[in-house]
Amino acid sequence: MTNKKGCNEMSETQKLPLRKDVPADLTWDLTTIYQSDDQFEKDFVSVEKTLPSLKKLSGTLTQSAAALLTATETMLTAARKLEKVYVYAQLKNDQDTSEDSYQAMYAKAQALAAQFGAATAWFDPELLKLNDKQMTSYYEAQPKLRDYKRLYDQTFAKRTHILSNEVEEVLAGADDIFSSGEKTFGVLDNTDLSFPTVTDENGHQVQLSQGVYGILLESTNRDVRRQAFQKLYEVYSQFQHTLAATLTTNVKNHNFKANVRQYHSALEAALSSTEIPVKVYDNLISEVNKHLDLLHRYVALRKRILGVDELHMYDLYTPLIGGKSPKYTFDESKKVALDALQVMGPQYVNHVKEEFNNRWIDVVENRYKRSGGYSSGTYDTNPFILLNWKDNLDNLYTLIHETGHSMHSYYASHNQPYQYGDYSIFVAEIASTTNENILTDYLLDKFKDDDKMKRYILNYYLDGFKGTVFRQTQFAEFEQYIHEQDAKGQPLTANFLDNYYRQLNQKYYGESVISDKEIGLEWSRIPHFYYNFYVYQYATGFAAASTLADNIVNGDAEHVEKYLNYLKSGSSDTPINVMKKAGVDMTQPEYLEKAFRIFEERLDEFEKLF
Structure with missing residues (x-):
């Protein structure tokens, strides 16, 4: 029965419905953004026509308080409309990437965003010509400017790192050139690499791809896992020198910009853009390294449960629990999510019901739809969620994760003015993974007398x-190292990257696993290494979320109120201060220590169940 079902699932994958055949109630309703593409076009042209007038405002900021207010409001009004245009085009393209008209629409929106960046690149350098004394007099002369004080202060904090108008305009206009490494990697990885077929556990030949690889690595058949692992890296091995060159281009881009802007490092430059102290990054790597014994212990347990003489890297993703994942349909998952989130209070739950009942979610996979899942939207739209639904526990977690993002957007946009209605990615991952941790607590309590389900949930959590x-901290440590080595003049050859990555992998996973030679190539297929010190936020976010979820589930109503205030804060304060209000000081290691304590408790519990 299991084999037959696996075969049917593979057949269904080959016969995905076309977009037009997906039931409307399982698609998102983008008419809440624009009733028609003609309305999109109208706003697009409106933003386009604004660009010359934005450029003409250059040179006015030092004239008067009124001039600064005019320039600020003109720029923000155009940015607000641009965001709406951009998101509509992106969502339309993602729902069916084969539609030429929406490919073109998205490309137009991307180009317009670049033009807007170039047209407003003068603003920050010119604002920096105003000293503190002048700004004080401006606030007195035009009190409305106080609404934008934090916006200005964010620029003043970078006073020593912002260059002249002319240089800033050149840098903004050269964004496409600077991102060439990332773009080349994307084309090669997503389009040009040709992967072989592998034999799945039902004896069928399956075309290997990034998505299929992830599925095969979870197979209970070890030969399938090994075959997928080795064949995937055979392909990357053929192109490792090219991929080392694309990654080097990206690293040099970051180091060049950091140097030009007079930062001590590319890491400091990247983190300063989101107002995060470098010590947050350093604390993460330090604390994770202190607790690697817990990962070694979990890997050793995995080896014992699987009953293998040698544990390989391709054995780290197969579930430790026999049988299929618990089945959760989309409708069942919505009910579970609402039940789990009751601890957040009736107001939060009602907003989640809005999301579930008003077509904010694009649920099922259709042919040519973008893979994965995300939450998107703008200040003037409701949040939208893209899913590619499968009836399993993982998708239940994806739903509640993306709901966390969407509720963050909802609360921020409904409680802050436009200029503070968004938030940095640093705090974004906390909202989504707090929901995940709340779900884990809920399920463990619900199934406290069901050892089989507890094993599934604990396995999923661990x-x-x-x-x-x-x-993600391993990735963060690798990313920091290669930027430092490039800055010292070390050539980032494929062999250099392979050797270091394999050593780092061995350190993280310990002696119970064999760091196969292929794993040294893992750096070559990770798109996040092109995102400029992005991945660490997944780790800090999950750790902070562990503390917050524990406070909410096991604490009093005051913790919920603090948490909702964090969601409402948007970008009205620095991310670190926003999180302090929620009850977590992320400049200190305590939140990480607590996360590891929770991990250890659940690891203890999981061991006892075996």
Whole structure:
């Protein structure tokens, strides 16, 4: 029965419905953004026509308080409309990437965003010509400017790093050139690499791809896992020198910009853009390294449960629990999510019901739809969620994760003015993974007398912690190292990257696993290494979320109120201060220590169940 079902699932994958055949109630309703593409076009032209007038405002900021207010409001009004245009085009393209008209629409929106950046690149350098004394007089002369004080202060904090108008305009206009490494990697990885077929556990030939690889690595058949692992890296091995060159281009881009802007390092430059102290990054790597014994212990337990003489890297993703994942349909998952989130209070739950009942979610996979899942939207739209639904526990977690993002957007946009109605990615991952941790607590309590379900949930949690805290920190440590080495003049050759990555992998996973030679190539297929010190936020976010969820589930109503205030804060304060209001000081290691304590408790519980 299991084999037959696996065969049917593979057949269904080959026969995905076309977009037009997906039931409307399982698609998102983008008419809440624009009733028609003609309305999109109208706003697009409106923003386009604004660009010359934005450029003409250059040179006015030092004239008067009124001039600064005019320039600020003109720029923000155009940015607000641009965001709406951009998101509509992106969502339309993602729902069916084969539609030429929406490919073109999205390309137009991307180009317009670049033009807007170039047209407003003068603003920050010119604002920096105003000293503190002048700004004080401006606030007195035009009190409305106080509404934008934090916006200005964010620029003043970078006073020593912002260059002249002319240089800023050149840098903004050269964004496409600077991102060439990332773009080349994307084309090669997503389009040009040709992967072989592998034999699945039902004896069928399956075309290997990034998505299929992830599925095969979870197979209970070890030969399938090994075959997928080795064949995938055979392909990357053929192109490792090219991929080392694309990654080097990206690293040099970051180091060049950091140097030009007079930062001590590319890491400091990247973190300063989101107002995060470097010590947050350093604390993460330090604390994770102190607790690697917990990962080693979990890996050793995995080896014992699987009953293998040698544990390989391709054995780290297969579930430790026999049988299929618990089945959760989309409708069942919505009910579970609402039940789990009751601890957040009736107001929060009602907003989640809005999301579930008003077509904010694009649920099922259709042919040519973008893979994965995300939450998107703008200040003037409701949040939208893209899913590619499968009836399993993982998708239940994806739903509640993306709901966390969407509720963050909802609360921020409904409680802050436009200029503070968004938030940095640093705090974003906390909202989504707090929901995940709340769900884990809910399920463990619900199934406290059901050892089989407890094993599934604990296995899911431990693997999630391994993948989010330990693995993303491993990536963060690698990313920091290669930027430092490039800055010292070390050529980032494929062999250099392979050797270091394999050593780092061995350090993280310990002696119970064999760091196969292929794993040295893992750096070559990770798109996040092109995102400029992005991945660490997954780890810090999950760790902070562990503390917040524990406070909410096991604490009093005051913790919920603090948490909702964090969601409402948007970008009205620095991310660190926003999180302090929620009850977590992320400049200190305590939140990480607590996360590891929770991991250890659940690891203890999981061991006892075996």
